[in-house]
Amino acid sequence: MKKLTLALFAGLILVFACQRTPSDRKIDLTVPWRFHSGDDPAWTGATFDDSKWELINPTDIWEHQGYKNLDGFAWYRMRVVIPHILIDDAYIKDSIQFKLGKIDDYDQVFLNGELIGENGKNILPKIQPRPDFFKGPSQWDTERRYTLAANDPRVHWDQENIIAVRAYDRGGAGGMFSKPFEISMVDLPDHIKFDFGQSGFKFVGDTLISRQFAVYNISQKEEFKGTLTIHANRCDNGSLLFKQETVLNMPPGIRTVFTVNIIKDLAVPATVYFSYREKSSGKEVKERLEMPYILTPKPGKTPRINGALVFGIRPWSPLLYKIAATGEPPLTYSAEGLPEGLHLHADDGLITGMLSKKGEYTVKLKVTNSVGTAGRNLTIKCGDLISLTPPLGWNSWNVWGLTVSDKKVRQAGDAFVSSGLISHGWTYINIDDGWEDTHDKNGNIIPNFKFPNMKEMCNYIHSLGLKVGIYSSPGPRTCGGYEGSYSFEEKDAQHYADWGIDYLKYDWCSYGGIAPNPNDHQLKFPYREMRRYIRKVNRDIHYSLCQYGMGDVWKWGNEVDGNSWRTTGDIEDSWESLSGIGFSQDKCSPFSAPGRWNDPDMLVVGWVGWGPKLHYTRLTPNEQYTHMSLWSLLAAPLLIGCDLTQLDDFTLNLLTNDEVLAINQDPSGKQARQAWKTDECQIWIRDLEDGSKAIGLFNLTEYPLPVNVKLNDLGLKGKWMMRDVWPQKDLGLVETHFEMNVLPHGVRLLVLRKP
Numbered sequence: 001m002k003k004l005t006l007a008l009f010a011g012l013i014l015v016f017a018c019q020r021t022p023s024d025r026k027i028d029l030t031v032p033w034r035f036h037s038g039d040d041p042a043w044t045g046a047t048f049d050d051s052k053w054e055l056i057n058p059t060d061i062w063e064h065q066g067y068k069n070l071d072g073f074a075w076y077r078m079r080v081v082i083p084h085i086l087i088d089d090a091y092i093k094d095s096i097q098f099k100l101g102k103i104d105d106y107d108q109v110f111l112n113g114e115l116i117g118e119n120g121k122n123i124l125p126k127i128q129p130r131p132d133f134f135k136g137p138s139q140w141d142t143e144r145r146y147t148l149a150a151n152d153p154r155v156h157w158d159q160e161n162i163i164a165v166r167a168y169d170r171g172g173a174g175g176m177f178s179k180p181f182e183i184s185m186v187d188l189p190d191h192i193k194f195d196f197g198q199s200g201f202k203f204v205g206d207t208l209i210s211r212q213f214a215v216y217n218i219s220q221k222e223e224f225k226g227t228l229t230i231h232a233n234r235c236d237n238g239s240l241l242f243k244q245e246t247v248l249n250m251p252p253g254i255r256t257v258f259t260v261n262i263i264k265d266l267a268v269p270a271t272v273y274f275s276y277r278e279k280s281s282g283k284e285v286k287e288r289l290e291m292p293y294i295l296t297p298k299p300g301k302t303p304r305i306n307g308a309l310v311f312g313i314r315p316w317s318p319l320l321y322k323i324a325a326t327g328e329p330p331l332t333y334s335a336e337g338l339p340e341g342l343h344l345h346a347d348d349g350l351i352t353g354m355l356s357k358k359g360e361y362t363v364k365l366k367v368t369n370s371v372g373t374a375g376r377n378l379t380i381k382c383g384d385l386i387s388l389t390p391p392l393g394w395n396s397w398n399v400w401g402l403t404v405s406d407k408k409v410r411q412a413g414d415a416f417v418s419s420g421l422i423s424h425g426w427t428y429i430n431i432d433d434g435w436e437d438t439h440d441k442n443g444n445i446i447p448n449f450k451f452p453n454m455k456e457m458c459n460y461i462h463s464l465g466l467k468v469g470i471y472s473s474p475g476p477r478t479c480g481g482y483e484g485s486y487s488f489e490e491k492d493a494q495h496y497a498d499w500g501i502d503y504l505k506y507d508w509c510s511y512g513g514i515a516p517n518p519n520d521h522q523l524k525f526p527y528r529e530m531r532r533y534i535r536k537v538n539r540d541i542h543y544s545l546c547q548y549g550m551g552d553v554w555k556w557g558n559e560v561d562g563n564s565w566r567t568t569g570d571i572e573d574s575w576e577s578l579s580g581i582g583f584s585q586d587k588c589s590p591f592s593a594p595g596r597w598n599d600p601d602m603l604v605v606g607w608v609g610w611g612p613k614l615h616y617t618r619l620t621p622n623e624q625y626t627h628m629s630l631w632s633l634l635a636a637p638l639l640i641g642c643d644l645t646q647l648d649d650f651t652l653n654l655l656t657n658d659e660v661l662a663i664n665q666d667p668s669g670k671q672a673r674q675a676w677k678t679d680e681c682q683i684w685i686r687d688l689e690d691g692s693k694a695i696g697l698f699n700l701t702e703y704p705l706p707v708n709v710k711l712n713d714l715g716l717k718g719k720w721m722m723r724d725v726w727p728q729k730d731l732g733l734v735e736t737h738f739e740m741n742v743l744p745h746g747v748r749l750l751v752l753r754k755p
């Protein structure tokens with residue numbers, strides 16, 4: 001009883017210190033809507049009787065609600081009274097807004113039978129839109145916000161209004177999803193915005209964290225006068241770390257930049273709260289920002305060998321293996337038991353050469369410096385399978401999008417070395433879409449002007465001890481509209497090998513035009529085809545299938561000899577995207593094995609942006625810990641998708657925890673299973689090679705959560721030694737159960753070993 005009270009008390013303090021702020025007056029539309037597939041202009045109508053339509057939750061795609069194979073048109077309708085009190089309460093009384101989450105892919109929105117907004121193509125041409133509606137940029141992941149003047153006759157104040165949404169889904173996920181769904185006046189919070197996207201946190205010395213942010217008034221006509229207050233609290237005991245108040249007048253369109261400098265213990269989670277209180281109305285706009293906290297201990301001076309314990313190679317393929325090790329330089333490397341054909345470069349730890357015979361070789365690696373020596377075995381398996389542990393690397397897409405270039409790729413390679421990522425096992429530097437020009441008249445693929453000499457660039461990356469990846473599509477065009485490999489597969493594979501490519505991401509894209517409704521055979525065909533040719537070349541090329549999980553690719557990816565396969569659509573730097581993807585991977589778990597990896601898409605940490613304009617990831621530090629922990633438990637390929645020339649201390653720290661990476665690289669190749677699930681929390685558990693268990697306790701809520709773990713529920717019997725993986729600390733023996741606090745959207749990553 002005493003323990004419970006204490007836990008609750010701690011929970012309350014944490015809630016006080018870290019909870020999200022309440023919002024202004026609004027009408028909540030996250031109620032069941034009426035839903036019907038198909039398309040009929042009569043469904044716009046105010047008088048249409050939709051009472052026989054099915055009910056649907058607007059915050060989730062229709063595939064999750066019984067319409068698994070629905071593509072094309074469907075309608076949503078709902079009735080709502082819009083009370084005049086919205087205007088009475090508002091400080092600015094001009095305009096009303098309808099926020100309708102997100103809609104996949106296009107939509108037209110009708111209020112009382114008349115069009116008020118559209119995102120995407122004008123898909124119902126018979127209806128002539130009035131000139132004053134919001135027209136969006138046609139993206140499925142854009143928040144829908146349609147605004148009307150408060151005196152617009154389409155709005156029926158204090159009466160029932162009919163909102164009808166005509167959605168069109170091009171394929172894949174469809175319909176309304178996300179949040180918010182609400183009606184409100186366009187008020188202070190819609191005009192005053194905090195912008196954190198232009199700067200990341202900077203660490204100065206060992207205790208100071210600094211961050212730039214901007215407050216701006218996006219209104220073109222309203223002026224606001226008020227006070228800006230910033231304060232920061234620790235999340236563990238709520239204590240105040242910082243407080244500052246500034247009088248701030250904001251003329252229309254004005255943007256003011258501030259810097260907050262907060263002194264804190266780097267390992268302590270804390271939250272900064274921002275508020276702008278408008279003087280005459282007393283209305284307040286609030287934001288909060290979680291501060292990064294550093295958990296990974298700094299690498300010591302004594303040598304330590306990191307990276308995979310097992311490495312796969314095929315006979316007659318050139319081998320490049322860098323012994324990943326930390327410790328005070330200079331380090332010298334030795335390897336006992338290297339099979340004939342392989343050589344070690346003692347000063348940089350590179351093993352190169354070629355093997356002619358299949359077999360398994362145990363090599364004793366040793367790394368020495370002035371302080372000491374580290375030793376570890378590496379198993380080299382020469383056989384048919386490569387990528388015996390998930391690839392660790394960088395990919396250009398999430399950062400540079402189609403603006404990738406030779407220079408940016410070389411910079412990423414250089415940064416792997418200068419930041420020390422290479423010393424933790426990070427290996428691949430992968431070019432995504434945007435490098436291709438055309439096939440010449442002889443069918444040779446020609447890179448575009450941004451890649452003047454592909455072979456030279458690959459040589460350069462190899463000279464750093466790293467590997468190179470490339471991207472193409474089985475269709476005539478890539479997703480970015482560049483040249484694909486369709487009908488040039490054999491020649492392309494040969495070019496990749498000649499250039500020295502080690503990894504191919506092969507992305508379905510326009511192959512959808514060739515096989516619009518692919519059956520099983522058609523889904524596999526283009527992947528088999530390219531596989532034939534990359535297996536013909538004398539090079540080990542990791543084969544990464546990218547087709548967003550179609551046809552449950554995890555069930556047959558190995559049959560087409562894929563080394564990894566994307567199980568989902570594209571990831572974004574939002575909690576919705578991250579948690580939606582990460583926590584839905586249980587179904588793929590049984591199919592993960594050495595050389596056969598489920599790929600839930602790349603990491604969205606650091607400076608991302610899909611190029612050329614970048615922003616600091618919108619994921620909170622806790623969400624980023626969740627990202628790395630979950631992806632490691634899932635045995636996922638880890639491909640960093642950020643600008644490595646701007647790698648901040650927090651991101652580097654997140655990517656260089658050798659115990660976390662060891663879970664990802666565990667030779668068993670087994671993927672974690674979801675072992676426990678409530679609305680608030682999930683527990684995932686992964687069997688490791690040595691019999692121990694890696695466990696992730698995930699908090700899905702926006703408040704700190706005490707999680708009570710019963711070992712029985714996880715199928716674990718007896719006594720276990722528990723290790724807290726991020727801070728690399730032993731927590732002692734556990735038996736039957738234990739309890740731990742987990743921060744909002746955060747994780748506790750544990751390893752349980754038999755004593």
Ligand code: GLA
Binds near residue numbers: 397432433479507546
């Ligand atoms: C698709 C893939 C992305 C990226 C782009 C490139 O969307 O899923 O990962 O490769 O294409 O155009």
